[in-house]
Amino acid sequence: MSPHERPVAASVTVTADDVQRLCEFLYRRTGMLFDGSKRYYIDRRLTERILATRSNRFDEYFAHLRSDAEHEIEHLINAFTVNETYFYREDHQLRCMTSNLLEDIVLRRSSDEPIRIWSLPCSTGEEPYSIAIWLMENWPAVDRYDIEIVGSDIDTRALKAASEGIYGERALMRLTNSIRERYFRPLPDGNLQIDPGLRDSIRFTKANLIETPSMNEYRNIDIVFCRNVLIYFDDASRRMAAENIYDCLRPGGYICLGHSETMSRISSLYQVCRFPDAIVYQKPEADDGNR
Amino acid sequence: MATAETKGRRARILVVDDSSLVRLYYLSALEKAGFVVEQAINGIEATEKVLDQDFDVLIVDVNMPGMDGISFVKDLRRRNEDVAALPVLMITTEAGEQDFADARAAGANYYLVKPVSEADLIRHVSALAGWAR
Numbered sequence: 001m002s003p004h005e006r007p008v009a010a011s012v013t014v015t016a017d018d019v020q021r022l023c024e025f026l027y028r029r030t031g032m033l034f035d036g037s038k039r040y041y042i043d044r045r046l047t048e049r050i051l052a053t054r055s056n057r058f059d060e061y062f063a064h065l066r067s068d069a070e071h072e073i074e075h076l077i078n079a080f081t082v083n084e085t086y087f088y089r090e091d092h093q094l095r096c097m098t099s100n101l102l103e104d105i106v107l108r109r110s111s112d113e114p115i116r117i118w119s120l121p122c123s124t125g126e127e128p129y130s131i132a133i134w135l136m137e138n139w140p141a142v143d144r145y146d147i148e149i150v151g152s153d154i155d156t157r158a159l160k161a162a163s164e165g166i167y168g169e170r171a172l173m174r175l176t177n178s179i180r181e182r183y184f185r186p187l188p189d190g191n192l193q194i195d196p197g198l199r200d201s202i203r204f205t206k207a208n209l210i211e212t213p214s215m216n217e218y219r220n221i222d223i224v225f226c227r228n229v230l231i232y233f234d235d236a237s238r239r240m241a242a243e244n245i246y247d248c249l250r251p252g253g254y255i256c257l258g259h260s261e262t263m264s265r266i267s268s269l270y271q272v273c274r275f276p277d278a279i280v281y282q283k284p285e286a287d288d289g290n291r
Numbered sequence: 292m293a294t295a296e297t298k299g300r301r302a303r304i305l306v307v308d309d310s311s312l313v314r315l316y317y318l319s320a321l322e323k324a325g326f327v328v329e330q331a332i333n334g335i336e337a338t339e340k341v342l343d344q345d346f347d348v349l350i351v352d353v354n355m356p357g358m359d360g361i362s363f364v365k366d367l368r369r370r371n372e373d374v375a376a377l378p379v380l381m382i383t384t385e386a387g388e389q390d391f392a393d394a395r396a397a398g399a400n401y402y403l404v405k406p407v408s409e410a411d412l413i414r415h416v417s418a419l420a421g422w423a424r
Contacts, residue, residue: 142406143310143317143406143407182319195315201310201311
């Protein structure tokens, strides 16, 4: 066995070449870029899928994948997207939303249209639920406006978990007891389930950041939380994602990225806004939609 | 908690608002203060609930699809059953003189303009629950 080959199961071996073919395929489908440095991560998930589909060899699996037999593309994407997050993650951005962003959005509003907040990707729901809880706890005007919160993800398995809304201690670690009591119900196994009223106030949908047609359904969004996902993309996909989101935003709308991400290297469409709690990016108000 | 009690039991409140987030916001504030809370999404569902269950105070939003708050309260006041006398706290985003007048004419006992703070909500609901005592 050459150093580039690794046994992934008793009878399955994948080569560096196989991994590259798979990565190219994933890239074309999702815009996510995995390189050799993530080989362990890739091998583990690939093995999972080869075994799950009872394929004997990578080639066999790859044919199965390309024909999308039994929705294998979706299964593979599900296996490759990371779904680990927690409530009130990077809460300085949530504070920025209630201290600065909403105030500005409300001032500029000319109609009774809802305030639309989009969590993309929403993974297993921690972020959109955090946004709703944060608004109820920290925005005195929460009952004054019609607020629509949408959570979207490419991973259908994550979306299902998001609508079930069952969480363990790790996801809940930042929440006080009082918040847990108000917005969750205890389950016999010790986990907590999100309050049904809270669950019903959020819409979960499937969306792919780099698939422009699937992004076209979303318009007039006021705030997008798009955190820690663009880091998986290469420059071209990152730019496409940023531009797709730009088109979804209402003029004057904001996008919040993860703390290690910056829009300036991705797209020049947005204006940088430095608020006390966070740096966010804004679609210029003057934009009339004809980019 | 004393303020949440009436008739020797915890007061029962019906929150009528079409936004689930707003209902949850009022509901969690009221439950924290010791009230028992039910919800309805518009006047139609609220009518079914008040005819079916015993409430001490109704919190009613004005603008709702289906049956709005004004029509609901007008209809409630015309009924013969005990429900006609239920205290109603009307809550809305409209702060005009005419809006106050319409709510009064429909039969609302009190009128608050959103945003309503948790403290104000509890204060007015407690006062109205006291009327029902």
